Amino acid sequence: xxxxxxxxxxxxxxxxxxxxxxxxxxxxxxxxxxxxxxxxxxxxxxxxxxxxxxxxxxxxxxxxxxxxxxxxxxxxxxxxxxxxxxxxxxxxxxxxxxxxxxxxxxxxxxxxxxxxxxxxxxxxxxxxxxxxxxxxxxxxxxxxxxxxxxxxxxxxxxxxxxxxxxxxxxxxxxxxxxxxxxxxxxxxxxxxxxxxxxxxxxxxxxxxxxxxxxxxxxxxxxxxxxxxxxxxxxxxxxxxxxxxxxxxxxxxxxxxxxxxxxxxxxxxxxxxxxxxxxxxxxxxxxxxxxxxxxxxxxxxxxxxxxxxxxxxxxxxxxxxxxxxxxxxxxxxxxxxxxxxxxxxxxxxxxxxxxxxxx
Amino acid sequence: xxxxxxxxxxxxxxxxxxxxxxxxxxxxxxxxxxxxxxxxxxxxxxxxxxxxxxxxxxxxxxxxxxxxxxxxxxxxxxxxxxxxxxxxxxxxxxxxxxxxxxxxxxxxxxxxxxxxxxxxxxxxxxxxxxxxxxxxxxxxxxxxxxxxxxxxxxxxxxxxxxxxxxxxxxxxxxxxxxxxxxxxxxxxxxxxxxxxxxxxxxxxxxxxxxxxxxxxxxxxxxxxxxxxxxxxxxxxxxxxxxxxxxxxxxxxxxxxxxxxxxxxxxx
Numbered sequence: 001x002x003x004x005x006x007x008x009x010x011x012x013x014x015x016x017x018x019x020x021x022x023x024x025x026x027x028x029x030x031x032x033x034x035x036x037x038x039x040x041x042x043x044x045x046x047x048x049x050x051x052x053x054x055x056x057x058x059x060x061x062x063x064x065x066x067x068x069x070x071x072x073x074x075x076x077x078x079x080x081x082x083x084x085x086x087x088x089x090x091x092x093x094x095x096x097x098x099x100x101x102x103x104x105x106x107x108x109x110x111x112x113x114x115x116x117x118x119x120x121x122x123x124x125x126x127x128x129x130x131x132x133x134x135x136x137x138x139x140x141x142x143x144x145x146x147x148x149x150x151x152x153x154x155x156x157x158x159x160x161x162x163x164x165x166x167x168x169x170x171x172x173x174x175x176x177x178x179x180x181x182x183x184x185x186x187x188x189x190x191x192x193x194x195x196x197x198x199x200x201x202x203x204x205x206x207x208x209x210x211x212x213x214x215x216x217x218x219x220x221x222x223x224x225x226x227x228x229x230x231x232x233x234x235x236x237x238x239x240x241x242x243x244x245x246x247x248x249x250x251x252x253x254x255x256x257x258x259x260x261x262x263x264x265x266x267x268x269x270x271x272x273x274x275x276x277x278x279x280x281x282x283x284x285x286x287x288x289x290x291x292x293x294x295x296x297x298x299x300x301x302x303x304x305x306x307x308x309x310x311x312x313x314x315x316x317x318x319x320x321x322x323x324x325x326x327x328x329x330x331x332x333x334x335x336x337x338x339x340x341x342x343x344x345x346x347x348x349x350x351x352x353x354x355x356x357x358x
Numbered sequence: 359x360x361x362x363x364x365x366x367x368x369x370x371x372x373x374x375x376x377x378x379x380x381x382x383x384x385x386x387x388x389x390x391x392x393x394x395x396x397x398x399x400x401x402x403x404x405x406x407x408x409x410x411x412x413x414x415x416x417x418x419x420x421x422x423x424x425x426x427x428x429x430x431x432x433x434x435x436x437x438x439x440x441x442x443x444x445x446x447x448x449x450x451x452x453x454x455x456x457x458x459x460x461x462x463x464x465x466x467x468x469x470x471x472x473x474x475x476x477x478x479x480x481x482x483x484x485x486x487x488x489x490x491x492x493x494x495x496x497x498x499x500x501x502x503x504x505x506x507x508x509x510x511x512x513x514x515x516x517x518x519x520x521x522x523x524x525x526x527x528x529x530x531x532x533x534x535x536x537x538x539x540x541x542x543x544x545x546x547x548x549x550x551x552x553x554x555x556x557x558x559x560x561x562x563x564x565x566x567x568x569x570x571x572x573x574x575x576x577x578x579x580x581x582x583x584x585x586x587x588x589x590x591x592x593x594x595x596x597x598x599x600x601x602x603x604x605x606x607x608x609x610x611x612x613x614x615x616x617x618x619x620x621x622x623x624x625x
Contacts, residue, residue, distance in 0.1 A: 202488035226447030
């Protein structure tokens with residue numbers, strides 16, 4: 001009824017193969033992009049931009065990276081935070097060596113550094129699968145985290161052991177450092193996330209994405225069809241780590257402003273894995289939904305009682321947060337194990353049929 | 359679709375694939391012992407035998423998934439001791455599986471499109487943009503895939519995730535995926551297992567049509583003797599990993615060793 005593609009005829013294969021073949025979806029996407037690019041920077045306050053939207057985008061980007069690896073290629077990784085760290089430290093080193101080069105270039109370049117490291121730690125994936133691979137990626141997590149603490153060169157021999165982000169300009173407007181407005185940081189990040197999401201969607205809908213999913217669903221058949229397993233898996237590791245690296249660089253440069261090695265711990269890796277599982281394995285939309293649920297829900301729970309004037313101690317709120325988020329995770333896993341993205345699809349199907357049951 | 363295998367200098371009736379003295383064992387278990395046979399261009403060659411005779415192992419040897427300890431395999435005049443699955447696929451050997459091995463999370467179209475992977479070459483950069491050459495390539499291969507979909511009469515399930523399809527249709531999609539590789543040699547591992555009569559008739563028709571229209575050489579493992587006798591040009595019979603008979607369906611079915619293998623020997 002509300003969401004119906006009747007009457008929208010495709011006259012070419014290209015139109016039929018579009019990522020959003022249905023007009024309502026295209027309109028919806030345009031509206032979301034308009035709100036994100038115009039509405040939120042105009043009307044969002046400082047807290048909403050820098051404490052809600054920027055982290056949400058950073059986590060979304062990391063979740064997309066992990067989703068490419070785990071959701072699309074079927075390789076479980078527990079090292080996402082470490083690869084984010086590689087991106088962050090690479091970007092920090094690159095900007096100290098060449099401070100005059102545009103920061104965006106270095107953010108993307110640090111993604112490539114992270115991709116390289118990802119490929120290195122992805123090499124065992126040809127031989128081991130499932131939980132065993134997850135344990136192998138733990139090695140990446142612990143080794144890299146150790147390097148962030150023990151290799152002083154990485155943080156320029158700071159006594160604090162933390163990395164501080166100096167001020168950088170983009171076309172004369174500061175985008176990092178204390179003088180950067182949240183609006184500019186948000187817009188820079190949003191642009192990066194939008195472009196990279198578009199790339200990911202293109203990859204997934206083409207030859208490479210099909211090869212990834214073929215390896216995930218039935219690796220023997222994929223191999224006998226001429227898909228090289230090692231190449232395909234390593235490419236997935238590379239692309240996934242690239243996304244994680246860019247997310248890490250953005251996290252430190254556009255969100256935190258400084259970072260310690262404790263940011264890139266295994267907890268962070270698990271958090272991103274939860275986002276992917278709850279959002280929906282093998283769905284880009286799911287990466288955003290998962291990031292929104294896991295990151296924004298605690299904020300909502302913290303802000304809500306205060307805004308309603310309910311007097312609760314801060315510690316109680318914290319405890320309640322854990323309980324509610326945990327309960328919600330279990331609830332979602334039971335009710336919809338395929339994640340929020342599947343819930344959204346079911347909802348669309350219902351809208352299409354309404355008011356009839358089927 | 360053009361007939362695959364044009365221009366390789368192998369004419370119909372020539373030997374396309376020769377298996378020569380192949381032995382395969384897993385530790386102490388001998389799966390195949392000194393088996394030799396050939397497959398001629400354009401024929402339908404059946405491989406039959408009781409359970410555990412080594413038929414599927416033979417297919418796995420042919421497309422490079424298992425490496426035999428002894429023996430040679432010659433494909434299109436090129437002899438090799440070890441063939442990797444990737445090489446087998448790029449040289450034109452495609453197969454279907456005894457237990458359907460489709461990509462369950464993908465739609466029918468994507469499954470068959472995945473069969474075109476080896477024919478698609480646009481680089482990573484264009485894949486990221488999905489415009490220009492990459493999109494042209496996608497559309498071009500989509501057109502080819504649509505021809506296969508028409509041929510197999512599965513238009514209605516184009517966009518259905520294959521995990522939701524009934525078994526008979528899954529087998530058909532799997533055949534489509536193998537055809538998408540434009541193979542010269544198509545290995546079918548029990549394409550009719552678990553099908554009812556109508557589905558078997560449909561599948562038989564597709565196999566004969568593939569063979570006639572595209573000139574694809576087919577090696578077929580099948581337990582339904584009626585189907586084997588009707589479809590195949592020549593039959594090779596395995597028992598306990600050894601070849602016990604080889605010849606036309608009529609010759610094989612009157613061979614005493616084959617009758618003994620299937621019906622048992624009176625004591």
